[in-house]
Amino acid sequence: MATASPLPMPMSQLCRAVTEWVESVRALTQPAEVQWCEGSAAERDGLIARLVREGQLLRLNPRHFPNCHLYRSDPGDVARVEHLTYVCTRSKADAGPNNNWLDPQAAHAKMRELFRGAMRSRTLYVIPYCMGPLDSPFARCGVEITDSAYVALNMLIMTRAGRAALERIERERTFVRGLHSVGELDPERRFIMHYPEELAIESFGSGYGGNALLGKKCHALRIASWQARAEGWLAEHMLIVGLRNRRGETHYLAAAFPSACGKTNLAMLIPPDSLPGWEVFTVGDDIAWLHPGADGRLWAINPEAGYFGVVPGTNRRTNRNAFEMIRRDTLFTNVALTADAQPWWEGLPAGTPQTDWRGRPYDPARGPAAHPNSRFTVDARRNPACSPQLNDPHGVPLSAIIFGGRRRELAPLVYEARDWAHGVLVGASMASQSTAAATGEVGVIRRDPMAMQPFCGYNFADYWRHWLEVGARLRQPPRIFHVNWFRQDSQGRFLWPGFGENLRVLAWMIERCAGRADARDGRIGLLPHPAGIDTRGLSLEPETLRALLAVDVPLWRQELAETRAYLGQYGERLPQELLHELDRSAAALAR
Ligand code: GTP
Numbered sequence: 067m068a069t070a071s072p073l074p075m076p077m078s079q080l081c082r083a084v085t086e087w088v089e090s091v092r093a094l095t096q097p098a099e100v101q102w103c104e105g106s107a108a109e110r111d112g113l114i115a116r117l118v119r120e121g122q123l124l125r126l127n128p129r130h131f132p133n134c135h136l137y138r139s140d141p142g143d144v145a146r147v148e149h150l151t152y153v154c155t156r157s158k159a160d161a162g163p164n165n166n167w168l169d170p171q172a173a174h175a176k177m178r179e180l181f182r183g184a185m186r187s188r189t190l191y192v193i194p195y196c197m198g199p200l201d202s203p204f205a206r207c208g209v210e211i212t213d214s215a216y217v218a219l220n221m222l223i224m225t226r227a228g229r230a231a232l233e234r235i236e237r238e239r240t241f242v243r244g245l246h247s248v249g250e251l252d253p254e255r256r257f258i259m260h261y262p263e264e265l266a267i268e269s270f271g272s273g274y275g276g277n278a279l280l281g282k283k284c285h286a287l288r289i290a291s292w293q294a295r296a297e298g299w300l301a302e303h304m305l306i307v308g309l310r311n312r313r314g315e316t317h318y319l320a321a322a323f324p325s326a327c328g329k330t331n332l333a334m335l336i337p338p339d340s341l342p343g344w345e346v347f348t349v350g351d352d353i354a355w356l357h358p359g360a361d362g363r364l365w366a367i368n369p370e371a372g373y374f375g376v377v378p379g380t381n382r383r384t385n386r387n388a389f390e391m392i393r394r395d396t397l398f399t400n401v402a403l404t405a406d407a408q409p410w411w412e413g414l415p416a417g418t419p420q421t422d423w424r425g426r427p428y429d430p431a432r433g434p435a436a437h438p439n440s441r442f443t444v445d446a447r448r449n450p451a452c453s454p455q456l457n458d459p460h461g462v463p464l465s466a467i468i469f470g471g472r473r474r475e476l477a478p479l480v481y482e483a484r485d486w487a488h489g490v491l492v493g494a495s496m497a498s499q500s501t502a503a504a505t506g507e508v509g510v511i512r513r514d515p516m517a518m519q520p521f522c523g524y525n526f527a528d529y530w531r532h533w534l535e536v537g538a539r540l541r542q543p544p545r546i547f548h549v550n551w552f553r554q555d556s557q558g559r560f561l562w563p564g565f566g567e568n569l570r571v572l573a574w575m576i577e578r579c580a581g582r583a584d585a586r587d588g589r590i591g592l593l594p595h596p597a598g599i600d601t602r603g604l605s606l607e608p609e610t611l612r613a614l615l616a617v618d619v620p621l622w623r624q625e626l627a628e629t630r631a632y633l634g635q636y637g638e639r640l641p642q643e644l645l646h647e648l649d650r651s652a653a654a655l656a657r
């Protein structure tokens with residue numbers, strides 16, 4: 067006789083540790099109801115329907131953008147708030163000069179008062195999630211509690227969320243606790259607190275991306291970097307891309323560029339027609355977790371399952387893959403609208419904005435139509451170049467690591483570090499022009515080591531030591547390069563065409579990794595000869611390429627002096643080896 071299959075256990079009873087935590091948060095925040103997120107498509111549709119009904123989401127033109135929606139943030143809540151983001155370790159020195167710090171007990175007390183009664187008449191969403199493939203030994207789980215349906219929807223796209231994640235938590239008995247409330251969106255009552263020693267996050271007063279989607283920067287970088295140090299791996303602000311060349315070899319590269327400096331675009335680049343035979347596979351566009359493998363190589367997984375990408379600048383010419391990807395099943399945040407409810411942003415060659423990102427009639431006198439940090443949220447599987455390795459539990463082996471920034475001058479198009487230790491110095495010396503991804507002035511040069519200034523959950527001096535130690539364990543370490551796609555002439559025009567053409571630089575790196583390309587000693591590192599960059603089919607003046615590959619020695623001497631002063635802030639904790647590398651570089655430039 068057939069027996070009826072038992073009903074699945076309600077999620078609220080699956081894992082006691084999670085249930086107890088949810089209960090304690092419920093008692094503190096007093097929500098009207100609690101909703102556990104299963105992770106199904108029907109649930110996603112239900113959240114969207116609810117947000118549309120409440121007027122928080124706008125359905126976009128279904129003929130051109132099927133199942134796409136627009137969300138408008140509060141105008142004062144459109145970027146990460148680094149000055150309100152804290153790392154709360156017992157010892158202040160563990161957070162380092164690179165982080166804002168508060169004593170954990172003081173921070174908890176402050177946050178408890180903010181959260182008290184904060185969810186009255188709201189729904190409390192419980193989102194168990196897994197960062198990394200569900201069956202990966204490198205994946206790590208968390209639970210986000212939020213009172214924002216928009217945040218819940220984003221988390222369901224950006225992570226592997228729902229019942230399966232909760233089942234893994236029940237097996238592992240450990241998870242990161244992320245508590246979030248939008249509060250009243252009052253910037254005076256807004257804080258993003260991290261407690262790495264407790265695997266906990268408390269975020270109040272913002273609904274924006276990196277402040278509120280706690281699986282992303284808060285967990286997968288700040289908390290994970292702390293765990294990674296204890297466990298011997300690295301959590302990095304890096305894209306991961308696979309490139310198959312004409313010989314049929316596939317190389318995987320990881321690249322750390324600061325926020326809004328080109329990771330998403332490089333991760334899904336389209337080879338130019340004049341470089342036939344190449345194929346590109348995106349593994350990740352923002353975060354990479356790197357593990358030394360038993361084979362002595364460094365292996366990378368992408369902990370995320372979706373992209374939260376910059377919209378402006380995306381078009382058929384710069385990034386056709388992204389352009390195709392965001393034409394359906396996409397959540398837009400803070401873009402403009404055309405008269406027929408199509409999304410519009412700066413960089414599109416056609417269409418006219420009628421309504422700006424704030425929902426007002428568009429008036430160019432008030433600034434851009436789309437917010438410069440407007441974003442799309444989309445499932446990674448929508449990317450035409452998505453790598454089949456996205457779900458590989460062991461990840462992909464890296465041939466190279468790339469650092470880069472947005473530098474109008476100084477940094478050449480590309481150079482290679484002498485070895486791993488020099489590469490760590492190259493990463494630690496990174497600086498870049500600030501962008502709209504964080505609040506504050508845009509376009510000013512600031513230090514951003516390894517593109518982790520806003521995201522490293524502990525003292526940078528300890529972090530660089532950890533990088534040196536990880537490298538020492540690798541028998542086949544990835545080669546380390548530095549790139550700059552953003553050199554400008556005196557009129558402010560970019561010298562390098564960028565986007566798909568960046569493959570020409572990656573191709574040189576791959577030839578270096580395969581031992582087939584030579585390089586010259588450029589004193590700051592190894593540079594290609596101009597002939598080493600394949601410029602066939604590209605209209606680039608030979609003198610422009612020479613300028614892109616030139617090293618201005620007096621300027622670099624000054625840069626090194628500034629780097630020395632910057633690293634000096636880290637005092638005694640700074641690894642001697644890094645200072646030694648700095649001396650070697652200074653000696654090379656003094657010749
Ligand atoms: P986050 O999501 O903030 O971490 O940013 P990201 O590093 O993924 O940056 P993204 O690829 O979204 O690029 C940000 C901006 O830089 C977009 O407006 C792009 O159009 C522009 N951009 C990307 N790559 C290039 C390039 O090679 N050259 C030039 N000139 N601009 C680029």
Ligand code: SPV
Nearest residue numbers: 146275276282283325503
């Ligand atoms: C970044 O700012 O680096 C982003 C967007 O990738 S956020 O999720 O807000 O961090």
Ligand code: MN
Nearest residue numbers: 303325326352
């Ligand atoms: Mn980022």
